Amino acid sequence: MIRTKLILARFDKDGQLIEQQEQESRSWLKHLFDLLYILHNDSVPLANVNDTLGNPRTIVYKQSNPSNTLQVGAPPGNVVFPGLYGASSVGGVNRGENFGIVVGTNNLAVTPIQDALQTKIAHGEAAGQLLYGGCELYGLTFANPNGQFTIRRYFTNVLGGAIAVVEAGIYIWAIDTLNNPPFSFCIARDVFAAVTVNNGEILRVTYVPQTTV
């Protein structure tokens, strides 16, 4: 059984912690199981899986183009995935801000069949935007009967005015049968009490999946 902690921390421009809230994530959406289906089922595609733009895709695990189904690790917001991934760019979707932990401003209740955050905050320096850092994974540890790892991302408000963040989620990578990588899919979404990130402040969002035998 896996339970997941969601930890939200706000820092000032000097890196001093201002506030932190922790809750149990209740976030796993149907698209996680769509992805597990194609991974378990080897080469059998799955039709009508909506990407984060709401477009239905027939996703598949293996194609001749490169993919990494379930990838969460991502470069900073405006950085294109390097190497083979970058060469496979389709419409700029493969920038870092479209994968990994994402945040938004709409606290509509979570349902399992949502395709994306309701109002995702874009990467940038303008009003209403946040700078997305890289999305990192670390801390894979085990001590019987427990195991856990950490997924973490920093978001910086450069000069966008105060932004009330009330939703967070995880976007992952998959390809379709037309060999068109990459598309992003939302596998997790949480809503929470607003964390207001003021100019110059930094928001850190952390997911910690933990398993116990």
Place this chain on the structure above:
Amino acid sequence: MRTEIGLKHDLKVIKPEEIKHLLEPGELGVVLELTVTDPKTGKVTEHRVMKSKSFVQQFLQLLFAKMICSTSLSTVSIRDTGNVLRNVYLFDRGTALYSLDCNGLATVVTHGIIVGTNNTAPIITHYALLTPIAHGVAGGQMQYSAMTFGAPGADATTSQVTLTRNFTANAGGITVNEIGLYVRGWDGADRYFMTIRDANFGGIVVPAGQTLTVNYREQGVI
């Protein structure tokens, strides 16, 4: 007694009202459903539904490594079912790479749902069933069918995907005390990893000629 075992892969759609709710909100886990059927009469002789409690270390390692991604061999060393540490590829391209494939065909005991006879309680570092039951028609063996997969589904709170395998008992019958899910990875050759091990469910007796159906329903509850 020999029972026909299917090779056909069915895509079964689970209706929302058929999703069983055993997990708590926030949990990502597995429901284990065991059904013993007499194929001569079609009668179900035993049926149990319970929480699977036992994702083991390799599941979290594979999930972690998949989520990190690597275009080369993973830096995460994962113990395979033969007790050898492997660094598998997590980059999917072409036809040779796998990471969580459990699509075992009939007779295949390397990946898919596997059953065994040892009821030792699971610990997180278990890397294989302790006493797996071999495929075959002799006493002490079972006939493994092909894996089948239910299409992912969701109701108002719960999402799931179902993995299924049938096991037919031979002369003398057999008691199944442990169940696991083995998946296939690749590091230049196929490698196999146990991701779930369940035991301590009291054993389930499968009389000669009867079929045990194991459903693993991976679920998430919001």
